[in-house]
Amino acid sequence: MRRLNGQGEQAIADLARRYGVSADAVRALLDAVLLGGGTQAQFSHPELGGSGQWMAGGMTMVGDMFNHGLQATVSGLATELSSLLSSTQLYAPASPPAAGGQPGAAHRANLNNWWPGGLGQPSSTGSQNESRYAVFPAARRLAVRGGDGEVRVYDTLDHRIAGVQQQGGPRGTLSFSSQHGTFTVESLPLVTPVPQRPHPVANPSEPAPASAGGTDPEAILAAIEKVSDLHRRGILSDDEFTAKKAELLARL
Known part of the structure; x- marks a missing residue:
């Protein structure tokens, strides 16, 4: 201290x-x-x-x-x-750390930038259980690093994320709140590819990545299926499900 x-x-x-x-x-x-x-x-x-x-x-x-x-x-x-x-200078002067000593707070903050480049600066970051997250409203993206160390990037659609919910579901599940209520990260379309590879070779058997505008038909249909599952599980009300489904269909 x-x-x-x-x-x-x-x-x-x-x-x-x-x-x-x-x-x-x-x-x-x-x-x-x-x-x-x-x-x-x-x-x-x-x-x-x-x-x-x-x-x-x-x-x-x-x-x-x-x-x-x-x-x-x-x-x-x-x-x-x-x-x-x-x-404001709040602390008494401290001696510079010896070579090989602990890095300062600014350096540690730079090391915390675990999300992929090109997303800009996050409006908020945090962690819950074994996962870390960073919200990028300008890019409409949510980056999540799981306990396995793999970083996944999701399209936030039109959600204006206002907070992360306390753990209430299975371990490792992240839930957020927005103007549409509470939703899980799994309900969002996954933006692919997750690992950045130079000059990737197209594979016709793989689905095309979601576009920046979130209008890829495969991604939207997948999002509708996830929203339907949330509705069946009672997480979304009938009105919330109807509104979200109509919103997603309008993007096709």
Whole structure:
């Protein structure tokens, strides 16, 4: 744990007073935001709802998932801490690491860019169980790295992803929320090929990759089948299923 300077101690005290939490809780979140490169944090503190995650851009999870007041507190506090880290010297000077020592937070943040190039900058990133995810709204893509290390990229269609849901299904399943409600990552069309190969040889037996606009007929039909399965399992209501099916058919 790095040592705060006088300015840092004062900033922690001010934030603790304004948000109604202890300085220890603020310091725990500060350390987590620092380790996340200023854009994300994985923290654990009883005053912050236990274990939770914060991602710049509005995605915040706390252990008490229905405590919206606590979510707002964590989101506001983490956002201010991120801003302070980028604009204010909060820590006492430290000696440079020796050769072969641990890399700094900025370098660790660069190492976390596990998604394929060409997608741009994600609006939010995080992890749940054995999977990691990154959301790219400008490209309408969602990148997921599973426990096997393989990265899969999905077409988010017209979903405006607002958050990731707490684990509620089989282990390894990721569920997100959007203006259409809750959906699983498996309900989205998979964009192929996943591994980037130079000059791939076309194989007529393989389906064509989904286009950037998400209008590939095979991908859309596959998405309709998955939406139908969600409807049969009771995850989607009749109205949600009808609306989503009509939306997908309109893309054909």
